[in-house]
Each structure stands twice: as C-alpha cells, then as structure tokens.
Amino acid sequence: MEDDVLSRILKAAGDTTRRQILTLLVQEGPLRVTGLAAHFDMSLNSVSKHIKVLEEAGLVTRRTLGREHFIAAELEPLKHTERWFGQLKSIWELRLAALDQLLASEENDHDRSRKHQ
Amino acid sequence: MEDDVLSRILKAAGDTTRRQILTLLVQEGPLRVTGLAAHFDMSLNSVSKHIKVLEEAGLVTRRTLGREHFIAAELEPLKHTERWFGQLKSIWELRLAALDQLLASEENDHDRSRKHQ
DNA sequence: TCATTAGTCAACCATATGGGTGAATATCGC
DNA sequence: GCGATATTCACCCATATGGTTGACTAATGA
Numbered sequence: 001m002e003d004d005v006l007s008r009i010l011k012a013a014g015d016t017t018r019r020q021i022l023t024l025l026v027q028e029g030p031l032r033v034t035g036l037a038a039h040f041d042m043s044l045n046s047v048s049k050h051i052k053v054l055e056e057a058g059l060v061t062r063r064t065l066g067r068e069h070f071i072a073a074e075l076e077p078l079k080h081t082e083r084w085f086g087q088l089k090s091i092w093e094l095r096l097a098a099l100d101q102l103l104a105s106e107e108n109d110h111d112r113s114r115k116h117q
Numbered sequence: 118m119e120d121d122v123l124s125r126i127l128k129a130a131g132d133t134t135r136r137q138i139l140t141l142l143v144q145e146g147p148l149r150v151t152g153l154a155a156h157f158d159m160s161l162n163s164v165s166k167h168i169k170v171l172e173e174a175g176l177v178t179r180r181t182l183g184r185e186h187f188i189a190a191e192l193e194p195l196k197h198t199e200r201w202f203g204q205l206k207s208i209w210e211l212r213l214a215a216l217d218q219l220l221a222s223e224e225n226d227h228d229r230s231r232k233h234q
Numbered sequence: 235t236c237a238t239t240a241g242t243c244a245a246c247c248a249t250a251t252g253g254g255t256g257a258a259t260a261t262c263g264c
Numbered sequence: 265g266c267g268a269t270a271t272t273c274a275c276c277c278a279t280a281t282g283g284t285t286g287a288c289t290a291a292t293g294a
Contacts, residue, residue, distance in 0.1 A: 003133050014127035016120050026209045046283055067240045067291040075209060078202050085195050092143045163253055184261040184270045
C-alpha cells in the first residue's frame with residue numbers, strides 16, 4: 001500500500017539521530033558512512049543501521065565506489081508527507097465550509113420563523 | 118528540546134491506525150472514543166491508547182463531558198514537520214547555489230587559463 | 235603479499251510499541 | 265440506589281527498535 005510507504009518515511013524521520021544525518025547530508029553533500037559516524041557519539045555500526053533505515057524509506061541513496069559508500073540525502077519522499085498533510089487540511093476546510101453553510105441556512109430558518117412570529 | 122517535540126509528532130503520525138483516526142476526526146469533526154473505535158477492527162482499549170499517543174503529540178485534544186470524552190483533531194503541530202522540511206530544503210538550495218557559484222568561478226579560471234595558453 | 239581500512243552481518247540486550255484481557259472509576263438514567 | 269455505559273488503568277505478550285560487540289568480506293596500498 002501507499003500507506004505503508006508513508007509510514008516508513010514518517011518512522012524514519014521520527015528519530016533525532018536520523019534527522020541529524022539528513023541535515024548533515026543536506027548541508028555538506030554526500031558523505032561516507034565513516035564521515036557521518038564521526039559526527040555522532042555512537043558506534044559506526046549503529047550509524048550504519050540508521051542509514052539503512054533511511055535508505056529503506058528512500059530518504060537517502062547510496063553510491064558504492066570500491067569499499068567506500070557515499071550516502072546522499074533524497075528529499076523527494078518527504079513530499080509524500082506534505083501531500084498527506086495537504087489532504088488532511090483540505091478535508092478539514094471542506095468540513096468547515098459545510099458547517100458554515102449549515103449555520104447560514106439555520107440563520108435563514110431563524111429569520112423566516114421570526115417573520116412568521 | 119524542540120527536537121523532542123518533532124520526534125513525538127512524527128512518531129505519532131508514523132502509525133497507520135493513528136493517521137486513520139486523524140482523518141476520521143478531520144472529516145467528521147469531534148468524536149467520542151467509542152465512536153472512533155467503531156471504525157476499527159480492534160479493541161476499544163487499543164484505540165484509547167492510540168488516542169493517548171496522538172494527544173501527547175498534540176495532534177488531538179480532548180473535551181470531557183461527563184463520562185464522554187470528545188476527541189478533536191489538532192492540525193497545528195503538523196506545521197512543525199513542515200517547517201523542518203522547509204529548513205532542510207532551504208539548506209539544500211543554499212548549498213546548491215554555493216556549488217553553482219563554485220562551478221562558475223572555476224569556469225572563469227578555465228577561460229583565463231585558455232587565454233594564457 | 236599482507237596488514238589496514240570501510241563497511242556490513244549476526245547475535246545479543248534493554249526498552250518501546252502495538253495488541254490483548256480484566257478490573258477499576260465515573261457518570262447516566264431508571 | 266443501582267445496573268448499565270464510557271473510559272481508563274494495570275498487566276501480559278510478542279515483536280520492533282536502538283544500541284552494543286565481534287566476526288566477516290572486500291578493497292586499498294605499501
């Protein structure tokens with residue numbers, strides 16, 4: 001499902017370390033796993049696992065050159081979350097509009113009943 | 118930290134059931150816990166727990182009237198995630214601009230060296 | 235060739251998460 | 265007052281998550 005994709009993206013983005021990794025990549029361009037790990041007080045392996053999670057969410061891509069893996073940020077998937085939010089907002093506004101309509105027509109009824117009073 | 122807030126929001130939004138709850142609330146307006154639970158093939162208790170998670174992330178508010186709890190969607194916190202995304206994008210574009218600048222100046226050097234060739 | 239370097243894989247641990255059940259707590263309505 | 269209703273609380277369970285260490289694989293370079 002498309003829903004599953006969104007869950008993966010949001011879960012990946014829901015971790016502070018992973019967001020920091022994304023920020024680093026965005027501001028410094030592609031980095032090697034070791035290069036990324038240098039910024040964290042954490043084992044290389046842990047960073048490697050975080051990268052894997054980001055990769056599976058499509059938030060990061062990997063170019064392997066020899067034994068070095070260059071990791072690059074991929075912001076495209078974040079647009080899925082923006083679209084989801086956008087949908088929520090539009091449904092919300094739709095409902096509010098319908099509510100206004102309802103109130104307006106009730107106001108109408110009220111006016112009419114006053115006339116007949 | 119502000120970062121913690123963002124993590125909570127993203128984690129809360131990272132679950133399909135919870136996103137469905139939000140959608141229901143947005144399109145139908147405030148609902149009781151039982152009313153929400155009716156839409157899911159899941160115990161009332163589980164839904165109650167999901168609501169709690171959403172509440173702690175600020176994505177939902179609760180108005181208690183007697184024994185009934187009315188849950189309402191609160192989209193405001195989702196703007197935090199939009200702001201975060203926005204920041205990432207702007208850093209990204211900043212770096213790209215700097216890269217362009219660099220390439221342009223190198224092109225310059227190249228032209229100059231050709232003249233002296 | 236062979237030690238070093240880059241990275242992943244596998245196993246382990248503690249804690250968090252998503253689900254369930256049963257009991258406790260309020261509030262309603264008769 | 266008292267049974268029924270609406271929720272939460274307190275556990276329990278299986279699995280996921282974030283971290284560790286140690287072994288393994290592959291590429292580098294002296």
